[in-house]
Amino acid sequence: xxxxxxxxxxxxxxxxxxxxxxxxxxxxxxxxxxxxxxxxxxxxxxxxxxxxxxxxxxxxxxxxxxxxxxxxxxxxxxxxxxxxxxxxxxxx
Amino acid sequence: xxxxxxxxxxxxxxxxxxxxxxxxxxxxxxxxxxxxxxxxxxxxxxxxxxxxxxxxxxxxxxxxxxxxxxxxxxxxxxxxxxxxxxxxxxxxxxxxxxxxxxxxxxxxxxxxxxxxxxxxxxxxxxxxxxxxxxxxxxxxxxxxxxxxxxxxxxxxxxxxxxxxxxxxxxxxxxxxxxxxxxxxxxxxxxxxxxxxxxxxxxxxxxxxxxxxxxxxxxxxxxxxxxxxxxxxxxxxxxxxxxxxxxxxxxxxxxxxxxxxxxxxxxxxxxxxxxxxxxxxxxxxxxxxxxxxxxxxxxxxxxxxxxxxxxxxx
Numbered sequence: 004x005x006x007x008x009x010x011x012x013x014x015x016x017x018x019x020x021x022x023x024x025x026x027x028x029x030x031x032x033x034x035x036x037x038x039x040x041x042x043x044x045x046x047x048x049x050x051x052x053x054x055x056x057x058x059x060x061x062x063x064x065x066x067x068x069x070x071x072x073x074x075x076x077x078x079x080x081x082x083x084x085x086x087x088x089x090x091x092x093x094x095x
Numbered sequence: 096x097x098x099x100x101x102x103x104x105x106x107x108x109x110x111x112x113x114x115x116x117x118x119x120x121x122x123x124x125x126x127x128x129x130x131x132x133x134x135x136x137x138x139x140x141x142x143x144x145x146x147x148x149x150x151x152x153x154x155x156x157x158x159x160x161x162x163x164x165x166x167x168x169x170x171x172x173x174x175x176x177x178x179x180x181x182x183x184x185x186x187x188x189x190x191x192x193x194x195x196x197x198x199x200x201x202x203x204x205x206x207x208x209x210x211x212x213x214x215x216x217x218x219x220x221x222x223x224x225x226x227x228x229x230x231x232x233x234x235x236x237x238x239x240x241x242x243x244x245x246x247x248x249x250x251x252x253x254x255x256x257x258x259x260x261x262x263x264x265x266x267x268x269x270x271x272x273x274x275x276x277x278x279x280x281x282x283x284x285x286x287x288x289x290x291x292x293x294x295x296x297x298x299x300x301x302x303x304x305x306x307x308x309x310x311x312x313x314x315x316x317x318x319x320x321x322x323x324x325x326x327x328x329x330x331x332x333x334x335x336x337x338x339x340x341x342x343x344x345x346x347x348x349x350x351x352x353x354x355x356x357x358x359x360x361x362x363x364x365x366x367x368x369x370x371x372x373x374x375x376x377x378x379x380x381x382x383x384x385x386x387x388x389x390x391x392x393x394x395x396x397x398x399x400x401x402x403x404x405x406x407x408x
Contacts, residue, residue, distance in 0.1 A: 008205070011155030011156065011181075011182075011183060012155075013106075013108070013153045015103065015104060015105060016103070016105070017099060017103055020099075020104070020108060022108055022155045022156060022183075024183035024207050025183075025207060025208070025246070031099045
């Protein structure tokens with residue numbers, strides 16, 4: 004998974020801002036979203052992101068986190084922030 | 096999570112930079128009144144000091160306009176710097192200096208887009224509004240950029256002279272293969288404010304204009320972006336009083352305007368850091384002097400003519 008070419012991400016105290024500069028759309032996310040974006044930026048796969056974030060939690064909590072991560076990543080894909088192919092470089 | 100406002104951000108998300116005031120044209124509706132040289136424009140060293148701060152603050156998106164930006168002696172050096180630091184660049188131009196070689200360079204630098212002003216579907220209409228302008232050169236620039244794979248956008252400002260050509264222009268834009276066409280009501284600022292009586296379309300003209308736009312939005316859905324901003328500058332001002340943008344408008348001399356339609360200067364990049372200017376910008380929107388003047392402008396739009404008589408806040 005890679006970020007689309009004109010997507011820029013900036014870390015903020017509250018979390019992060021995602022700016023899709025081609026469509027001029029801005030999204031904000033909290034600190035959990037910021038952590039996921041950082042892992043995506045490091046090239047982590049979905050499974051590795053989930054494993055990383057659920058590492059210190061019990062199974063029932065881990066399931067909740069997993070669902071949140073999947074939902075968040077699907078939202079990024081639906082808004083063309085994140086692409087499945089590897090033709091575009093990650094930008095940050 | 097509480098709604099985020101511009102005050103929560105450590106830096107602007109967008110910089111609109113009028114890089115120079117020099118222009119080869121003298122458009123009747125120019126909101127910057129470009130064409131004359133503003134004293135004290137940023138020199139190369141000051142420009143790069145500013146650019147360095149844009150990078151350090153991780154500002155993701157810079158729109159470069161003028162004047163005519165291609166007349167700036169360091170235009171491509173500036174763009175190379177921004178591109179190297181992965182900042183999205185949009186350039187707003189009359190297109191007349193874009194030849195094969197420049198189009199190639201723009202494509203290599205991966206600009207987010209080039210926005211070309213095309214104020215008519217025909218040369219005579221465009222050139223009546225854009226004095227000394229050359230419609231053929233602007234159209235040729237679109238073709239060259241599109242051929243090189245550059246996201247090319249067209250901007251159209253409606254006036255009494257050209258408003259009837261919007262449908263024809265949108266069709267032309269599609270035939271050229273542009274990424275999008277953008278328009279909205281003419282802004283009563285700068286030279287447009289001075290020429291308001293001869294430029295401002297009638298309500299009836301606008302009615303037909305927006306109807307055509309709605310039809311074209313539907314027709315080109317999924318094929319080309321047809322975007323129009325339905326509000327005038329007064330509506331925009333009312334909105335911005337409540338929700339200021341996370342952006343700065345930087346003038347050729349390094350002074351920073353609060354917003355186009357108001358005359359207030361909230362910083363000076365020759366004397367202050369970009370971070371200081373950003374803090375001033377945040378404070379200025381809560382300044383009673385600004386709020387009171389903005390409300391007077393809203394009540395009496397003729398005051399928009401003062402937008403380029405800068406005053407410090």
